[in-house]
Amino acid sequence: MRQSFGETRSAFHRRHALISADSHERVTLPHWPDCGLVHLITPALGAEFTLFLVTAETDAEIGPQKAGVERFVLRREGRVSVEIEGGEAETVGEEGYVYLPADCAHRLRLDEGAVVLVLERNYCALADTPAPGPTLNAIPAHTAQPMKGDDRLMLQKLLPEVAGFDMEINVMDFAPGASLPYVETHFMEHGLVLLNGGGIYRLENEWYPVDAGDAIWMGPYCPQWFGAIGRRKARYLIYKNWNRDPLG
Numbered sequence: 001m002r003q004s005f006g007e008t009r010s011a012f013h014r015r016h017a018l019i020s021a022d023s024h025e026r027v028t029l030p031h032w033p034d035c036g037l038v039h040l041i042t043p044a045l046g047a048e049f050t051l052f053l054v055t056a057e058t059d060a061e062i063g064p065q066k067a068g069v070e071r072f073v074l075r076r077e078g079r080v081s082v083e084i085e086g087g088e089a090e091t092v093g094e095e096g097y098v099y100l101p102a103d104c105a106h107r108l109r110l111d112e113g114a115v116v117l118v119l120e121r122n123y124c125a126l127a128d129t130p131a132p133g134p135t136l137n138a139i140p141a142h143t144a145q146p147m148k149g150d151d152r153l154m155l156q157k158l159l160p161e162v163a164g165f166d167m168e169i170n171v172m173d174f175a176p177g178a179s180l181p182y183v184e185t186h187f188m189e190h191g192l193v194l195l196n197g198g199g200i201y202r203l204e205n206e207w208y209p210v211d212a213g214d215a216i217w218m219g220p221y222c223p224q225w226f227g228a229i230g231r232r233k234a235r236y237l238i239y240k241n242w243n244r245d246p247l248g
């Protein structure tokens with residue numbers, strides 16, 4: 001990657017952060033053996049979740065997350081499979097993902113060179129409501145719906161819309177020139193990864209040109225707006241804490 005000395009597009013503010021690939025720092029962790037990890041978003045920023053990229057340096061086998069934590073894994077490259085609760089190994093295919101609820105026994109297998117994006121957070125249970133089960137699926141399995149009536153801004157919800165889920169993970173597709181209809185402000189936070197294309201993201205009072213591979217943290221009440229400025233389409237994956245009262 002071409003980079004000027006001492007320059008990065010990454011930026012960190014009280015209620016938001018932009019993390020661009022030019023500043024990625026790779027680490028290793030004991031519970032992710034044979035993998036390199038880039039932590040895009042963590043509680044150290046103020047977020048209540050982690051979002052990280054994992055690259056298998058050789059064939060890698062990963063055990064479950066910490067107790068009480070839910071895990072979402074999106075395949076980005078290479079061969080990825082998962083064994084859930086002692087079942088057969090199942091392939092996480094093209095644009096595939098797996099949701100693993102808190103305390104769900106599983107093994108994740110990444111062939112050398114495979115890349116996944118992982119989101120983890122402490123699961124927030126709801127009284128008298130069953131916790132969700134595991135889900136293995138793929139983005140194209142979901143019919144895209146216009147967002148707020150705009151058919152140039154399409155939305156796919158990757159997780160079932162039931163009370164047991166305490167979060168949403170969605171894919172949003174913007175036609176060239178399409179934008180969010182207004183500057184949103186809400187108590188929920190976001191973790192976002194731009195999958196394709198680009199545009200301009202407004203975060204608080206900053207305006208950022210963004211491109212595929214960029215990650216964004218939007219904290220509670222971060223004013224936010226996006227426009228797929230220019231001739232390119234844009235697509236992003238976006239996480240939101242959801243379905244739970246702000247008082248907890």
Ligand code: UGY
Binds near residue numbers: 180184190224238
């Ligand atoms: O679901 C959302 O809050 C979403 N529309 N926010 C965003 O795209 N920044």
Ligand code: MN
Binds near residue numbers: 184186190224
């Ligand atoms: Mn939002």
